[in-house]
Amino acid sequence: MIICSCNVIRESDILAVLSPEIESAEALYACLGCTIKCGKCTAYVEQELISNCSRRQQ
Ligand code: FES
Numbered sequence: 001m002i003i004c005s006c007n008v009i010r011e012s013d014i015l016a017v018l019s020p021e022i023e024s025a026e027a028l029y030a031c032l033g034c035t036i037k038c039g040k041c042t043a044y045v046e047q048e049l050i051s052n053c054s055r056r057q058q
Pocket of ligand 1: 003004005006007035036037038039040041042
């Protein structure tokens with residue numbers, strides 16, 4: 001499933017680079033070699049970052 005149509009980023013791309021060092025959507029996109037453009041996808045990305053952080057704390 002494509003999450004970011006501006007950069008053609010799939011959910012699997014996002015999940016592949018999630019790590020404790022990535023604390024923002026901007027940082028995550030930088031890891032993927034792109035930048036946020038329209039911003040419509042950032043809510044999903046931010047939620048993934050929060051979920052990833054929560055899983056690490058359990
Ligand atoms: S959909 Fe991701 S920046 Fe536009």
